[in-house]
Amino acid sequence: MKAAVYENVKKIEIGELKKPEINNEEALIRVKYTGICGTDLHIFKGLHPRAVAPLVMGHEISGIVEDIKTKRKDIKVGDRVVINPIISCENCFPCKEGHPHICPNLHALGIDKNGGFAEYVNVNPNKLFKIPNSLPLNLAALMEPVAVAVHAVRKSKLSLGNKVTIIGGGPIGQLISQVCKLNGATSIILVEINPERLNFAKKFGIIVSNSLEESTKKTKKITNGKGADIVFEAVGIQETYNYATELVKAGGKIIVVGAASKPISLNLWKVYFEELNIIGIHIYEPIDIEIAIEILNKHSEVFQPFISKIIHLEDLQAELVELADGMSDSMKVLVKMDNHHS
Numbered sequence: 001m002k003a004a005v006y007e008n009v010k011k012i013e014i015g016e017l018k019k020p021e022i023n024n025e026e027a028l029i030r031v032k033y034t035g036i037c038g039t040d041l042h043i044f045k046g047l048h049p050r051a052v053a054p055l056v057m058g059h060e061i062s063g064i065v066e067d068i069k070t071k072r073k074d075i076k077v078g079d080r081v082v083i084n085p086i087i088s089c090e091n092c093f094p095c096k097e098g099h100p101h102i103c104p105n106l107h108a109l110g111i112d113k114n115g116g117f118a119e120y121v122n123v124n125p126n127k128l129f130k131i132p133n134s135l136p137l138n139l140a141a142l143m144e145p146v147a148v149a150v151h152a153v154r155k156s157k158l159s160l161g162n163k164v165t166i167i168g169g170g171p172i173g174q175l176i177s178q179v180c181k182l183n184g185a186t187s188i189i190l191v192e193i194n195p196e197r198l199n200f201a202k203k204f205g206i207i208v209s210n211s212l213e214e215s216t217k218k219t220k221k222i223t224n225g226k227g228a229d230i231v232f233e234a235v236g237i238q239e240t241y242n243y244a245t246e247l248v249k250a251g252g253k254i255i256v257v258g259a260a261s262k263p264i265s266l267n268l269w270k271v272y273f274e275e276l277n278i279i280g281i282h283i284y285e286p287i288d289i290e291i292a293i294e295i296l297n298k299h300s301e302v303f304q305p306f307i308s309k310i311i312h313l314e315d316l317q318a319e320l321v322e323l324a325d326g327m328s329d330s331m332k333v334l335v336k337m338d339n340h341h342s
Helices: 038-044 143-156 171-182 195-203 212-222 238-247 268-273 286-298 300-306 313-324
Strands: 002-008 011-016 026-035 060-069 080-083 120-123 128-130 163-167 187-191 207-209 228-233 248-256 277-280 307-312 332-336
Touching (some): 002 313, 011 313, 038 313, 060 143, 143 171, 143 248, 143 286, 163 212, 163 238, 171 187, 171 195, 171 300, 187 212, 195 207, 228 238, 238 248, 286 300, 300 307
Parallel strands (some): 163 187, 163 228, 187 207, 228 248
Antiparallel strands (some): 002 011, 026 332
């Protein structure tokens, strides 16, 4: 099978790999589309602590069940599916509590084992989610980032009429803004410095701000001086966390979405005095995947614009270089696997 193999820093090779064989309780998926994620760029730049070359990256996958050996009765050859790429140990305390997404021994497809930038990928059948026939496979490949946004909004317990401010207009920040809108937030401010990303949000009627100072003004104005009910931090740097406590109302919530690469200091006096709630969110749970599939299917007009372009495997090296160097304004790039025999 054809695959893109990460060989070295900023270097992938397109080559032939042996098609995976499956054992009991495994499924072989014919990959249709795989999205490029920030994690893939991290690996590509040689910055991911667990990803070791040679590796087939890619964990945002949609495809068709080619072969399956399982006790599961509800899934069969020919089914259209998306994959939960998270691999947990199933033995630790969080796993046994039903929270596999915070397993301390967490692994993932495309990071710890070969993923979706290949014609085929083998997975545990429990990781497969069937998708409705009305949901196109390219749109279904957005399930994973949409599930992250769904998880963030569910954990925030957003309610009808809430006013939110989102710091960071990358794919996750923008998806959170859409999920907040679908959940009845009556005002959404998105803070971002990249003009292309601001325009993207504007097209959806999101209020935008290109500086933290301006966002404080807009948030105060819209909320009559109170501050946002919920602030989603989707950048993960010190400067934005400094502002998160300024934007939120007394008793409000700060949702930690952006993964910080080092410890961050926070105005704990304010957290203490105003009884602020700080809520960490990490990826998603199976229920978030189900909801993501449902809203992608029901609100395709909202999510279709997130697909900036669809490329072929041959174009992946050039695309990754452009994305890694920050030269691209793409929201989400999908790699279409041309399984010519399909």
